[in-house]
Amino acid sequence: MESVRLENVSLFRRTKEEFSYTLKQTLFSIIEGKYKHPVKRKVLHEISFKLNEGDKLGIIGANGSGKSTLLKVITGILNPSSGTVRTRGSIAPLIELGAGFNPDLSVIDNILMYGVFLGFSRKYMRDKTEDILEFAELNDYKHAPVKSLSSGMAARLGFAIATDVHPDILILDEVLSVGDASFQEKSKKRIDLLWNSTNITILLVSHDLDFIRDSCTQAIWLDRGKIIGIGKPNQMIKNYLDSVS
Numbered sequence: 001m002e003s004v005r006l007e008n009v010s011l012f013r014r015t016k017e018e019f020s021y022t023l024k025q026t027l028f029s030i031i032e033g034k035y036k037h038p039v040k041r042k043v044l045h046e047i048s049f050k051l052n053e054g055d056k057l058g059i060i061g062a063n064g065s066g067k068s069t070l071l072k073v074i075t076g077i078l079n080p081s082s083g084t085v086r087t088r089g090s091i092a093p094l095i096e097l098g099a100g101f102n103p104d105l106s107v108i109d110n111i112l113m114y115g116v117f118l119g120f121s122r123k124y125m126r127d128k129t130e131d132i133l134e135f136a137e138l139n140d141y142k143h144a145p146v147k148s149l150s151s152g153m154a155a156r157l158g159f160a161i162a163t164d165v166h167p168d169i170l171i172l173d174e175v176l177s178v179g180d181a182s183f184q185e186k187s188k189k190r191i192d193l194l195w196n197s198t199n200i201t202i203l204l205v206s207h208d209l210d211f212i213r214d215s216c217t218q219a220i221w222l223d224r225g226k227i228i229g230i231g232k233p234n235q236m237i238k239n240y241l242d243s244v245s
Contacts (some may be wrong), residue, residue, distance in 0.1 A: 008048055010043070059086075061222035068173050101157075135160040
């Protein structure tokens with residue numbers, strides 16, 4: 001059964017020049033007749049691929065090739081400028097762990113909110129709360145505001161929520177090592193359980209090419225926002241390494 005499909009997906013992003021404009025600068029440049037629309041950069045170029053339920057996809061490429069941006073489009077964090085994105089089932093994105101938390105709300109309230117954001121009911125998340133706190137080792141902080149947590153604690157919380165709810169689609173962006181050595185061992189075991197599930201589709205961005213070669217069913221090689229190749233991980237990794245050597 002089809003889980004993810006992208007058809008001719010392109011994305012334009014604003015440049016740093018556009019972000020640097022202030023309202024005052026813009027008004028003065030318009031009055032003086034010197035205003036020019038900042039150029040938008042095309043960061044994804046007509047991306048098309050599909051995944052079936054249970055597929056494990058590794059996405060490889062140099063820094064700045066569009067890997068993380070592609071994941072954000074699939075999760076709905078970014079809307080494509082053109083093309084279509086279709087997904088089936090619940091999605092748990094482990095992209096920027098803890099980025100979606102409300103710093104002023106308590107840890108428990110954020111668990112509920114984050115779970116609802118992922119598409120789960122409040123009742124379901126209440127039933128999961130104790131397990132999530134236990135795994136994240138945050139029982140002593142459950143009533144504390146998230147802003148009082150360290151970045152490592154917030155990352156552990158995000159990881160615990162996203163991996164405890166057993167999503168249909170799991171999206172990982174360089175988050176295979178979270179927290180200290182003890183927690184990393186726990187997180188690896190949990191990822192292994194999800195990885196071995198035949199009905200969870202996983203998309204992974206990682207510079208750990210050995211892991212992608214050994215664990216993924218297929219790989220996509222991205223370069224400057226374009227798909228250079230799709231195929232077996234071993235061949236895609238070989239082609240990628242040959243191009244940079």
